[in-house]
Amino acid sequence: MGGLKVLCIAIVLINGQTIGTVAADGPFPDEARRMRSANEFLSPALRAEQADPIRNRGMLWVEQGERLFAQPPPPGGAQSCASCHASPETSMRGVAARLPAVDAESGQLVNLEGRINDCRILRQSLPPLDYETDELLALTAYLTALSIGEPLTVSIDGPASAFYAYGQQLWSERQGQLNVACTQCHDQSVGRKLRGDTISSAVPTGYPAYRLEWQTLGSLHRRLRSCQLGVRAQLFELGSREYLALELYLKSRARRHLIDAPALRR
Amino acid sequence: MGARGMIAVRAAGLGSALVLAAFAVTSAAATPLESFAVAGDAIGTPLGGATGDVSRGRDIALDRGKGNCLICHRVPIEGELFPGDVGPDLSGIGARLTAGQIRLRLVDQSVVTPLTLMPSYYRVDGLRRVGDQFRGKPVLTAQEIEDVVAWLQTLR
Numbered sequence: 001m002g003g004l005k006v007l008c009i010a011i012v013l014i015n016g017q018t019i020g021t022v023a024a025d026g027p028f029p030d031e032a033r034r035m036r037s038a039n040e041f042l043s044p045a046l047r048a049e050q051a052d053p054i055r056n057r058g059m060l061w062v063e064q065g066e067r068l069f070a071q072p073p074p075p076g077g078a079q080s081c082a083s084c085h086a087s088p089e090t091s092m093r094g095v096a097a098r099l100p101a102v103d104a105e106s107g108q109l110v111n112l113e114g115r116i117n118d119c120r121i122l123r124q125s126l127p128p129l130d131y132e133t134d135e136l137l138a139l140t141a142y143l144t145a146l147s148i149g150e151p152l153t154v155s156i157d158g159p160a161s162a163f164y165a166y167g168q169q170l171w172s173e174r175q176g177q178l179n180v181a182c183t184q185c186h187d188q189s190v191g192r193k194l195r196g197d198t199i200s201s202a203v204p205t206g207y208p209a210y211r212l213e214w215q216t217l218g219s220l221h222r223r224l225r226s227c228q229l230g231v232r233a234q235l236f237e238l239g240s241r242e243y244l245a246l247e248l249y250l251k252s253r254a255r256r257h258l259i260d261a262p263a264l265r266r
Numbered sequence: 267m268g269a270r271g272m273i274a275v276r277a278a279g280l281g282s283a284l285v286l287a288a289f290a291v292t293s294a295a296a297t298p299l300e301s302f303a304v305a306g307d308a309i310g311t312p313l314g315g316a317t318g319d320v321s322r323g324r325d326i327a328l329d330r331g332k333g334n335c336l337i338c339h340r341v342p343i344e345g346e347l348f349p350g351d352v353g354p355d356l357s358g359i360g361a362r363l364t365a366g367q368i369r370l371r372l373v374d375q376s377v378v379t380p381l382t383l384m385p386s387y388y389r390v391d392g393l394r395r396v397g398d399q400f401r402g403k404p405v406l407t408a409q410e411i412e413d414v415v416a417w418l419q420t421l422r
Contacts, residue, residue: 174393174394176400189352192352194337194350195336195337199352229397234396
């Protein structure tokens with residue numbers, strides 16, 4: 001029986017371990033390993049709507065963000081974003097593509113939402129905006145839209161490498177009551193159907209995105225939360241270091257993919 | 267998916283004439299599960315000695331808050347739109363597998379194929395970051411597992 005017990009423990013251990021290496025060099029043909037954006041699986045109708053700035057519902061937030069960026073925020077009329085960042089069409093182009101990045105002073109990983117809030121706190125003497133508020137979504141959507149067509153260029157060297165490794169770990173380990181890892185769906189089951197959804201490679205170039213299920217625009221972190229909910233896992237906070245690390249990991253594996261936010265999603 | 271893992275485990279299971287592993291629940295907070303024995307690639311006896319009910323089993327399998335099997339599997343039921351295809355088609359499963367084999371695959375498919383995507387429906391240990399309201403509970407109860415086993419056996 002001793003040997004049999006060992007066998008069973010071994011199985012449980014494999015099952016408890018991270019399974020990321022399988023994604024990297026598992027038995028999948030190259031074609032299956034190609035990164036596939038959810039855009040490829042959109043219905044023709046949604047795809048046409050996304051491509052048309054007049055019909056793309058996410059553009060409402062982009063326009064609101066443009067106004068917020070230019071206006072001095074009430075009350076008290078602190079400086080506007082534009083007073084520091086003149087000609088945002090050129091000066092802010094590419095910023096969304098480089099983030100998240102490690103902040104030299106704090107050593108923390110900061111994404112676009114975090115950068116916006118840093119400016120509010122440090123330069124505008126305003127309270128930070130919460131995730132999923134219309135203002136933060138609007139500013140994030142506007143600044144991301146200024147990088148449409150730019151390739152993702154996040155760095156995972158130096159101080160970012162530890163965050164990248166953490167993101168990869170979170171990606172690879174099973175979680176939740178349903179005991180499934182991100183990689184099992186988004187590397188190993190790409191192109192397959194999970195009920196009505198076709199599983200993509202989780203290419204994060206379209207966020208913030210307008211999701212029909214939400215009936216509103218939502219951040220990338222909110223989308224990650226939906227997947228965690230799906231496997232009945234304990235949720236991380238929006239803006240947490242866990243989601244930031246996953247964001248860096250996702251953006252790194254999708255390097256060279258072009259920003260196409262705000263996307264439309266089911 | 268996990269084809270190599272499957273072969274290795276199946277071979278190991280068959281190689282040892284009788285594999286008996288009692289899966290005991292260790293966590294104090296957990297609801298105790300019925301103990302069961304895995305023999306080969308099956309759990310030969312019903313969990314807790316329960317008797318399955320075919321029509322209840324069908325309802326549990328289709329219920330999105332319970333089995334939610336159609337998110338991954340096609341089943342031979344008319345009018346069921348948009349089944350997933352992440353898992354194999356379950357048509358004819360009752361002819362392909364014995365009740366005991368089906369039982370093990372519902373309880374913990376990962377015993378058969380360690381890298382499987384299929385959730386373990388009757389397992390509470392060795393899981394990570396389980397949501398508060400689900401912690402210490404299996405996805406399905408012993409009775410519900412038996413109900414689903416009974417229904418799957420009718421798919422021939």
